Every structure is written in C-alpha cells, then in structure tokens.
Amino acid sequence: MSALIEFKGFNKFFGEHQVLKDIDLQVRSGEVVVILGPSGCGKSTLLRCLNGLEVAHGGSLTLAGKELLSKATDWRQVRQQVGMVFQSYHLFGHMSVMENLLLGPLKVQKRERFEAQAQAEALLARVGLLDKRDAYPRQLSGGQQQRIAIVRSLCMNPQVMLFDEVTAALDPEMVKEVLQVIQGLARDGMTLLIVTHEMAFARAVADRIVFMEAGRILEQSAPESFFTNPQTARAQQFLEKFSFVESLPKTPHKELS
C-alpha cells in the first residue's frame, strides 16, 4: 500500500539554522503516528510544513501522490485536506462557536448552510458540546475550546489531522476530555499525526512512534518496542526523564515535630 504522506530527504532552515535534516517519513492512510522528542527538535515545524504554514527548502513532500513542494501547489486546497489543531486553540474570539465551525465550510468550501450546520451539530454532539453552540470562545474552558478547535478542523472533512501539542496548555482534567476525542478519531481510522508530551497517551494511541532530535528522525518503531526497548541512547535518555517522575518515592506521612 502506498503512503498517503511521504517526506523524502526533506530539509528546512530558519535562516542559517537547519531545523529539519533529511527527513524520511511515510504515513499510510489510517495510520496514527506520534512524534516524540525534546523541545526544539523540529516536531512542530514538521507538522507546520505539511500544511504550508512553514516553507520547506529542499527534498520532497507528497500528499496522496501529489508533490507539495512545487510552485503550483494550491495550499488552500491542501489545507482543506490537512486539518491542524494548535496548542492554544486559536478559535476566532469574535465569533460564536457555530460561526467558528461554519466559516471554513461556508466561505472556503462554499457548502450549503443547512448541510454544513447539520454536520457541525453532529460533531459538536459527539464531543459533548452541542449546548455551547452559541457561546463565545472566552466563555469556555481550555478543554472545551480545544474540542471545538478539533471540530472546526473536522468540519472541513480533512483526510489527515495534525495535532501540535494540543494538550500542553491544559490542566489534567481537560487533557483527558481532549485525548478522548483524539482517541475516538484514531478508532474511526482517521490518519493522524500527533506531536505530544503525553507519553502514556502516545503509547496507547500510536501505531508508530517517531523519535526526533535536533532536526533528525533517530528512531521509528512500534510503541511497545519503543517504550520498552528504545534503540538509541538518546531515546533511552529521553524516556528516563519521563520515568523519573513516576519513580519518585511515594512520600509517607511526614512526622510533625
């Protein structure tokens, strides 16, 4: 089966600094790929290149067989197929939830209002927020806003969804409600590329883990083998940092004296 997304010898610079080096990555349709790695390793930049928010400087990137790094690429078309969810939600603050959801379908895709609205309502119900359809973003919690942001992308009927540290700004209770939505999409067989620091979630939801450091992909493996038996020393070191917290001794009740 051929890949839906394929990076080949992909390079990206910020000025002199090379942030992505010779990236080779294939993602099949329906696959859930989680990208892990230390901050600044290029994970987010990789996602942002896939929907044209960043410009690449070499190599090749194809979506469903079509080369994206050509001048002729219509990024507006691509972005309708590649949904993106950001760390800080970025809902449009001056629009109600429903207006946020319908902006793309009505203005970009020129769909009928009743049809787009029916879809938006169904998706809102699915994430448990149908009662918030007329609320404004600032009236919602972070977790609610993030679920709305996911629905906003889904309303465009994308082939792929990109999640860029979407739980990093949320408190633990809200993390759960957002992760459940993403897990649901994974179960439905949607193609997902996820950048996250939620290790347990990565392990549970991923078909494949991609480990990056300093702009390179160091390791690609199935989640179980990555978490139990990482191949590179750098990945071992990275995972140790996360197991450190869990391995802290449980404090017995302190003696007050």
Place this chain on the structure above:
Amino acid sequence: MSFDVAFILSTLPAFLKAVGVTLQVGLIAIATSLVVAVINTAILVYRTPYLQRAVGLYVELARNTPLLIQLFFVYFALPSLGLKISGFAAAIITMTFLGGAYLTEVLRAGVEAVPAAQLESGRSIGLSEGQLLRHVILPQAGILSLPALFANFIFLLKETTVVSAVAVPEILYTTKSYIALYYKTYEMLAVLTLICVLLFLPLSLLLSRLERRLQHGQFGS
C-alpha cells in the same frame, strides 16, 4: 462686575447655529478622515511598494505640523496657486489631512494587535488572504481600535475650533465676533465653555457606552 444675562439670551440663536456648524465640520471631517485612514491602512498592511512610503511620509508630516499652519497653508497658499476655496472647504480639507493621519495610526495599530496565531488559524482552514482580512482581521482590529478611535473622534471635534481662524462661523468664531462687537468677554467665554461641556462630555460618555456594548457583542462578555 456685572453679568449680562439678557445679552446672553439674545445671542443663543446665533450660538445654536454655531453648534450646528461645529458638528457639521466635525462629523464630515471624521467621516472623510476614516475613509482616508482605511485606504492608508490597507496600503500599509499589504506593504504596497512606494505607496507605503508615501503614506508613512504623509502621516509624519500631518502629525508633526500644527493644525493652524496647515489650515493657513490650505486657505491662503493654495489660492495663490490658482485654487480658490471657501473657508468651509479649507476647514474640511485641513481637518481631513490631520484626522486621516491620526486615524491611520489608530487602525494600523489595531490591525497589528490582532495576534499572528489568529491569522495562522484562519489560513489553516483554507481562508484566502482576502477572506482572512474580511472575516478575521478587520472585525478584530476594529474592536481593538475602538477606544483609540473614539478618543480621536472627540479630539477632531474639539479641534474644529481652530477653523474659526478662516472665518468658519462655528462656536469659537461666533464667540470672538460677539466679544469684538460688544466687549461682553466674560459672558461669551462662559457661554462657550458651557457649550463645550454640554456638547463634548455627553458625546464622550455616549461613545464609551457604545464601545462597551460593541465589545460585548463581539466577544460575548
């Protein structure tokens, strides 16, 4: 010191007319300034070559020269170039020259205050640059600019007193005329002050209420 109330009453019809002229000059100038400012802001936001520098130059020139001198230039210097205009026209042109520059700065600041993340968010659902401007940038920039915009509206209204210098019969010109004719200095200055307070203060309050209501409507709380 006597205070001639009967005289004051006899001047009120004239002052009522003058208030009309003040409002007329002020409101027309605000409207034309806004048009100038929107065009300038579009030029600045899209970084239109050459025009962008021209707008920058205009804004600096208009904001760093006194209104009175601008007015004299338009009213006395332009006719010597063969352009004869009335005091009223000179007043509108000059006020627009000044107001356009100030409002350009206000709108530009509003557009720049829209977070870059909002633009990315809009692009990521496939909005074109034009759609982004219309549905995301302008509504948000408008709301962000409201306080400064309204403050400048009041500022422009108050500045209309300067056009008394070219015989536009607004409130200050009317006051000065009565003083020159009848030497009723205290009475007329008292009337002028009262008119200013009655005119600008309620307007100021009205605009700040409007501002809160619009922001509420746009952001929901």
